[in-house]
Amino acid sequence: MTTVHRKAHFNAAHRLFRPDWDDAKNAEIFGKCSNPNYHGHNYELVVHVTGDIDPETGFVIDMKILKQIIYEEVEVAFDHKNLNVEVAEFRNLNPTAENIAKVIWHKIRKKLDRALTLSVTLYETPRNFVTYTEN
């Protein structure tokens, strides 16, 4: 079993917030992370792809291809953006690290060969991070 890992990053603003709750309820549950004026992070992403080593190339997946998928699906979509306001997936989904990791997993999954297994780790800060895997 061989897993290749590729790191990437993006900077974004967000707030923890449910649009079906008012600001008072959001503040009560999410604390300062619910600041209506937003705060932000340098998100670090590690994408883990598991599969067999291709005996011809010695690769599980060509890193140039994986890097391009991450660039298109994550960096172009999220970098220097306000996640709540500008990213369609979070219009009705609270952009917690868990949910951002889940959204990224689905965006990358649909671009990968079905023989490969995918997992993603998202660092919201160096001290708080999340790993998401779906089968």
Place this chain on the structure above:
Amino acid sequence: MTTVHRKAHFNAAHRLFRPDWDDAKNAEIFGKCSNPNYHGHNYELVVHVTGDIDPETGFVIDMKILKQIIYEEVEVAFDHKNLNVEVAEFRNLNPTAENIAKVIWHKIRKKLDRALTLSVTLYETPRNFVTYTEN
């Protein structure tokens, strides 16, 4: 499957030592790690909690709660302490990284909801670390 990870740290003194062995036997087996005058480390801890994403909050566990559990169970108990002398769990248990990780796992486990799965990684140094999981 979603895992949230939370980092914490504490500084402590210890020596590798079995009280049922004399210092000569401890030195033979544990080398300079058995120095009777102690040495110490900046321990880095990563706590991994696996569960479902709560659709209401978008959290596996509220990080404020996990941070508080780690603070009470680990930081208050171990930080700036001599593990052999001042921490009850190591009176009769050699404070290797493996055993410290195991003790921490049990202390945090008893504070967590049974639906959540727990694993802990303890860095004794940046080059030596241990991951402990029990079912």
Place this chain on the structure above:
Amino acid sequence: MTTVHRKAHFNAAHRLFRPDWDDAKNAEIFGKCSNPNYHGHNYELVVHVTGDIDPETGFVIDMKILKQIIYEEVEVAFDHKNLNVEVAEFRNLNPTAENIAKVIWHKIRKKLDRALTLSVTLYETPRNFVTYTEN
């Protein structure tokens, strides 16, 4: 000559923006950093304080005191905030890393003994950072 260094961090949203320019001009000069909906960073701060070692304590400055100054002047003021909207110093000052470092320098400087020299380093990302010193 002895310098003590203390690290701290805060998360914030910002945009590069001059209120006396319109959005088009801001976008032309500041690119995607000028996104009107903001983006954000995990800012890492290192505060450098230079002075003599007090022969009584062995300290240049008591780290507990320096930590408290940083907490009050920087973390309380900037953490989980929108710098442009919520921090008075940036109402009319573009929150570039250079200017944020300068503002932090002045906030900490006024709390330190005049015999001590101060410098601050602010990481906007792990790849972009700034050091500010004034005499």
Place this chain on the structure above:
Amino acid sequence: MTTVHRKAHFNAAHRLFRPDWDDAKNAEIFGKCSNPNYHGHNYELVVHVTGDIDPETGFVIDMKILKQIIYEEVEVAFDHKNLNVEVAEFRNLNPTAENIAKVIWHKIRKKLDRALTLSVTLYETPRNFVTYTEN
């Protein structure tokens, strides 16, 4: 379940290259990684060993022994070497990160007690890394 992790490193030159392809075909598939004059990396290695904690010592494996195995099997063999030219395993095996990890896994595996489980992670750069496990 307890896993101990040990970090090590080595510097080496390599090129991605199949001797049964000409330079043009190698360049087409492997890009600049196939430069005939070689390039190189600071490889970081993490060796993961899983087993039971020995109740006598508190160790899964004595780190001094694991460190010595890594030194003999990996550092002596690979450090400051040209992997394609000087390391027998890569005479007919393309030294991708995947294949280097696989070779390391086999070299360490044969020195470990069968009761222990082994996995290795090899960082080719801080952004590209590979984990290899075989049962």
Place this chain on the structure above:
Amino acid sequence: MTTVHRKAHFNAAHRLFRPDWDDAKNAEIFGKCSNPNYHGHNYELVVHVTGDIDPETGFVIDMKILKQIIYEEVEVAFDHKNLNVEVAEFRNLNPTAENIAKVIWHKIRKKLDRALTLSVTLYETPRNFVTYTEN
């Protein structure tokens, strides 16, 4: 006084070697770093530029411009190259970390405004690094 710092990296092969010495003399003085088959590194570069904060933009230098200068002068020239064989500056100059830093300093210096001061730090490994400044 304000300094902006920008990090970059490149991978390269090299050997410590004077072409006017034979391999035996090179090996005697430079040890395993003189391996005729080369070894390599992930070089990390930090470029430090000191100057005044432009009151109009809030920048010492536009990071997009500095990033582009580093890309053209260092990354294009050195990345995935064999420094001894493929980089003209090292045909007759031993590619020690000191000399590589000096060459980089001169390449970047000639592209910068004379009002700015330049210094560069080059990491050959995380444990060995060099800072070069010329007036």
Place this chain on the structure above:
Amino acid sequence: MTTVHRKAHFNAAHRLFRPDWDDAKNAEIFGKCSNPNYHGHNYELVVHVTGDIDPETGFVIDMKILKQIIYEEVEVAFDHKNLNVEVAEFRNLNPTAENIAKVIWHKIRKKLDRALTLSVTLYETPRNFVTYTEN
């Protein structure tokens, strides 16, 4: 001006403590850092040596020599030791980070050529560190 930097590390126990004060006074001034049973750290050391690049070797100082000086003067003397009890320099000198850095500076200084300038940075934790330079 060229500075070479070399990283090293050691693990040690210490307590902040003046033998001419009683434990109560030590506790009042030094807080939990004065715990009579000691605590400890993974100290990281960076040694900075400034001088001219030798045109024959391309070195400011041969890193193998600098590494050996650090090993003999710092690692052998401090690693896995109790600084207060086992290191002569701290019998009557409080082992604050400032004072440890000063002691290390003097130990390395006496082994270096007078044409070289020396500075040392000592990390007590990743968040607290000290730089010491004397002329």
